[in-house]
Amino acid sequence: MGPLEFGRPLVMGVLNVTPDSFADGGRYLEPDAAIAHARRLIERGADIIDVGGESTRPGAEPVPVEEELRRVLPVISALLGIGVPVSIDTRHAPVMRAALAAGASIINDVSALxxxxxxxxxxxxxxxxxxxxxxxxxxxxMQDSPVYTDVVDEVHEYLKRRIQACTDAGIDAGRLIVDPGIGFGKTLDHNLALLRNLHRFHDLGCPVLLGVSRKSFLGRLSGGAPAHGRLPGSLAAALAAIHQGVHILRVHDVAETRQALDVWQAIFQGTATENS
Incomplete structure (x- = not known):
């Protein structure tokens, strides 16, 4: 596929085909459960389904490529033609290659290739x-002792270098999307600094994706709320991001995020659509 269309903010629905993801570990490990959940996410308003077979939560152990493939390929194949793009969330080239052949059309790599x-x-x-x-x-x-002199500048510079590496490798810049990686080697203060300065990343010339849904720093800001109790905080962070021009939100709670976006757009962009 070519570049994504950004006429409005897009919602990427998370589909963890893993036993140990922090928010929903094990619920969608079996292909039938994963496929059914993907369909629910689309019904609730997901624009993209992000399929991952390896947890990258803090402290997670690597998964053998063969196991990652076993988890994700049946799901991706079953979602072919489902009506929205499917992304493969992986750090491993063989998984990228096989997932694209099976019908995935976006690569989502926490290691930036x-x-x-x-x-x-x-x-x-x-x-x-x-x-x-x-x-x-x-x-x-990554969460043992992350240190930065200026987290916003350093993350910005890293993504700038990765964009250059990609274009040097023959990847058109129009296909690139950047993600500051909230919670990936960042303290609470680092995360908040990035969230306050998301607008800074627009000068990279790429759409910006943000994944804050249910993350642990939200619990720290809300009296220790568990992952399933962090929806209000997830929505607050998401709307702060959209107000700074973020293009894609990667979320677990699709229907709630879509409703929040619809209301935000009606207020700030005059794009109200009445549903009875």
């Missing part, structure tokens, strides 16, 4: 949009 030496080539050989995310360290250790 640095996790596998073949990833740049796989992305360059496709016409898929590519989401480049910033992370400091890997999931096993």
């Amino acid at each position: 640095t996790g596998d030496p073949e990833s740049l080539a796989v992305a360059a050989a496709s016409d898929a949009p590519v989401i480049l995310m910033h992370a400091q360290g890997d999931p096993r250790t």
Whole structure:
């Protein structure tokens, strides 16, 4: 597929085909459950379904490529023609390649195509949009003691370098999307600084994606709320992001996010659509 259309903010629905993701680990590990959930997410307003077979939560252990493929390929194949693009959330080139062949049309890589030496080539050989995310360290250790001199400047510079690496590898800049990587090697203060300064990332010339849904820093700001109790905080952060021009929200709670976006757009953009 070519570049995504951004006539309005897009909602990317999270589909974790894993036993250990922080928000819904194990609920959608079996293909039938995952496929049914994907259909529900689309009914609730998802513009993209993001399928991942390896948890990248803090402390998560790597998953063998063979196991990752076993988890995601039946789901991606079953979603072919479902009506919205499917993205593959992976750090591994063989998974990217197989997922694209099975029908995925977007690459979402938390390592910004640095996790596998073949990833740049796989992305360059496709016409898929590519989401480049910033992370400091890997999931096993990234939250141990993240340190920055200026987190906004450093994340911005990293993403700028990754955009250059991609274009040098033959990936058209029009296919690139950037993600500051909230919670990936960041403290609470780092996350808040990035959220206050999302507008700074527009000068990279790429659409901006944000994933804050149910993340642990929201619990720290709300009396220790568990993952399933962080919807209000997730929506507050999402709307703050949209107000700064973020293009895609990666979320677990699609219907609630879509409703919040509809109201925000009616207020600030005059795009009210009445539903009875």
